[in-house]
Amino acid sequence: MSTSLPTDRGQAVALIVFMLGLGTLLPWNFFLTASEYFNQRLEPNITGNGSSGVTAKDYNYDSWMVLLSQLPLLLFTLLNSFLHQWVKPRLRVAFSFIAIFLLFSLTAALVPVPMQPDTFFSVTMATIWFINMASAVLQSSLFGVVGHFPPRYSTLFMSGQGLAGLFAALAMLFSILSKPDAGYADRGSAALGYFITPCVATLGTLLCFLLLPHLEFAHFYLNKHQSEYVETSKELQSITDKKLLENGSKQQEANRKLFKEPEEDQERSSVLQVFKKIWLMAVCVTCVFAVTLSVFPVIPLRVKSVYQDSPVWDKVFTCVCCFIVFNAMDLVGRGAPSLVQWPSKESPLFPITVLSRLVFIPLLMMCNLENSKLTVLFSHDCAFVTIMALFSFSNGYLATLCMAYAPQLVRHKDCETACSLMTFFLVLGLALGASFSFLLAKLV
Numbered sequence: 001m002s003t004s005l006p007t008d009r010g011q012a013v014a015l016i017v018f019m020l021g022l023g024t025l026l027p028w029n030f031f032l033t034a035s036e037y038f039n040q041r042l043e044p045n046i047t048g049n050g051s052s053g054v055t056a057k058d059y060n061y062d063s064w065m066v067l068l069s070q071l072p073l074l075l076f077t078l079l080n081s082f083l084h085q086w087v088k089p090r091l092r093v094a095f096s097f098i099a100i101f102l103l104f105s106l107t108a109a110l111v112p113v114p115m116q117p118d119t120f121f122s123v124t125m126a127t128i129w130f131i132n133m134a135s136a137v138l139q140s141s142l143f144g145v146v147g148h149f150p151p152r153y154s155t156l157f158m159s160g161q162g163l164a165g166l167f168a169a170l171a172m173l174f175s176i177l178s179k180p181d182a183g184y185a186d187r188g189s190a191a192l193g194y195f196i197t198p199c200v201a202t203l204g205t206l207l208c209f210l211l212l213p214h215l216e217f218a219h220f221y222l223n224k225h226q227s228e229y230v231e232t233s234k235e236l237q238s239i240t241d242k243k244l245l246e247n248g249s250k251q252q253e254a255n256r257k258l259f260k261e262p263e264e265d266q267e268r269s270s271v272l273q274v275f276k277k278i279w280l281m282a283v284c285v286t287c288v289f290a291v292t293l294s295v296f297p298v299i300p301l302r303v304k305s306v307y308q309d310s311p312v313w314d315k316v317f318t319c320v321c322c323f324i325v326f327n328a329m330d331l332v333g334r335g336a337p338s339l340v341q342w343p344s345k346e347s348p349l350f351p352i353t354v355l356s357r358l359v360f361i362p363l364l365m366m367c368n369l370e371n372s373k374l375t376v377l378f379s380h381d382c383a384f385v386t387i388m389a390l391f392s393f394s395n396g397y398l399a400t401l402c403m404a405y406a407p408q409l410v411r412h413k414d415c416e417t418a419c420s421l422m423t424f425f426l427v428l429g430l431a432l433g434a435s436f437s438f439l440l441a442k443l444v
Contacts, residue, residue, distance in 0.1 A: 008217040016208045016215075017146055017153045021160020023205025024139055027100055027198035028069075028131065029168035031107075034195070035065070038124060042117045059121050068125055069132045070431050076136035077427045081271060081420040089141045089416065090213075096138035097206040101199055103131050108195035140423040142209075144416035147407035148221045154404040155338045162331035162396055169323040176319055269410070274417045278406045281345070284354045285402035285422060286429040291357045292395045293433025295364050297322060298441045300388065302369045305381050321385050326392040333396025337404060345405040354398055360391045365444050372444050399426070 008014055042059050083092070107127055115123070146157045212218045275282065300322040307313050343349040366377040367384045378384060406422045407415040 006216045006220050009215075013149070013212065013215055013218045014153065014156055016212050016218075017149070018156045018160040019205060019208045020142055020146070020212075021157040021162075022164050023160075023201055023208070024135070024142060025161045025164035026167065026201050027104055028135060029164050030171070030195070030198045031104075031128075031131070032168060035061070038065075041115075041120050044117060057117065059117070061121070061124075064125060065128055066434060068128045070427075070434060072129050072133040073136045073427050074424075074431050076133050077140050077420075077424040080137050080140040081417070081424050083137070089145050092137055092141040093145070093209055094206065096134040096141070097202055097209070099134040100131060100138070101202045101206075103127050103134070104195050104199045104202065108192055108199065111192045111195065136427070140420045143403065143419040143423045145212075145222070147415040147419035148412070149218075150221075151341075151404040151408060152338055154407070155335065155400050158334040158396070158400040158403060159331060159338075162327065162334040165327040166324070166331055169319065169327045172323060173316060173319045176316055268417065269414050271417060271421065274410055274414050275421055277409045278418050278421065280351065281402045281406040281409070282422060282425040284351055285399055286425045286432065287354050288357065288395060288399045288402065289426055289429030290433040290436065291361065292391075293430050294436035294440055295361055296326065296391075298437045299364045299369070299444065300326075300367075300384075302372075302444070303367050303384055304370050306368065306379060307381065317381070321381065321388065325385055325388045329389045329392040330396040333393040333398075334400045336393075336397050337400045341401060341404070345401075345408060350401075357391075357394055357398070360387065360394075361440070363387050364391065365440065369444055374444055 039061055042057075042061060044057075080092070107124075110120075110123065142157070143154075146153050213222055301318060303318070303322070305314055305317040305321075343353060363378070364387060365372075366374055367387065368376055368379045368381075378387065403419070403422055403426070406418045410418045
């Protein structure tokens with residue numbers, strides 16, 4: 001029997017996994033980038049005499065957007081932890097991609113359509129809810145699929161997600177540097193381009209996913225029975241070498257036992273059983289994102305440059321030093337585990353390292369915040385950028401280690417359950433961090 005493992009020819013599977021990570025978060029990041037467009041559409045319609053005829057209404061779009069994105073993300077990520085046992089990942093991923101594509105197509109189609117603010121607000125909030133509902137199932141399912149591959153591919157998937165955030169930050173910078181006197185038609189064309197781009201990206205990512213099982217390397221790891229057969233064959237071969245001179249009947253009995261083992265062990269473990277094995281990684285990934293979202297972006301947004309005499313730098317300071325630095329270093333951190341993985345999953349230093357990120361909360365709160373109630377210890381721009389760089393790098397690095405380590409703690413057939421649970425706790429960390437951010441914002 002042959003026990004040789006297939007190779008990833010031309011790194012095709014690695015590239016597809018990276019594109020899946022990029023395509024998973026790219027649509028939503030483009031949606032966030034168009035926040036200014038949505039707020040403008042919610043302003044009262046201006047009549048020919050220059051008045052709207054109605055009183056301006058505060059829709060609190062940004063607050064509602066955060067709420068109606070986090071709730072479905074949390075709920076449906078939890079639902080997918082149980083749903084994956086009955087619905088195949090291929091169906092879940094394909095349905096989610098199609099749903100996201102249709103919702104973004106609807107958003108793009110509504111750009112040139114005049115609508116009353118109330119109607120537009122209702123349609124937009126419903127779109128946000130359903131996009132994040134599909135995104136929750138999509139992310140959780142893809143994490144489960146990637147969990148079948150070696151740990152390096154989980155790192156690539158996380159790196160793709162990090163690159164999506166960097167694209168959004170760069171798009172924000174280009175928007176700030178664009179002409180301030182652009183007319184409504186120009187803003188409408190820009191918004192239309194924003195929503196067509198993720199539509200194309202979503203279709204491309206769906207095609208990549210459909211191609212994945214047809215590659216030999218991916219087919220091998222996605223086929224649980226074949227993987228288990230090879231693992232059993234290796235174990236049998238080792239035992240055969242050790243017992244070569246033993247009685248033939250005893251050896252045949254051992255062989256039958258080894259080959260029978262996978263058949264008896266085909267049933268997946270329950271969600272609770274899997275959680276007991278990965279609970280430490282689940283808690284760690286929750287802490288990583290809870291710390292990050294508790295201060296980012298609410299605290300860094302209030303940091304002001306010491307170079308107030310430079311209008312251009314003052315204009316782009318927040319975008320560059322907050323969003324671009326964060327997303328760029330987060331991307332570097334997500335890619336670093338492909339080179340070095342420290343601490344190891346068994347090391348007691350791992351949870352200690354995760355908890356040590358709490359120090360970034362007071363560090364960022366003591367930067368040069370506008371109208372700060374606290375003592376400013378780090379007033380210079382360089383100090384803020386250094387803290388932000390370490391803060392974002394540790395976020396990407398530790399989060400990626402958590403997501404890569406979890407599938408290694410369970411059997412191959414339970415990898416999808418483990419990754420679905422990890423995705424839920426990742427989203428739980430986002431929700432907890434967003435909640436804590438309201439308290440920290442009041443403290444400064």
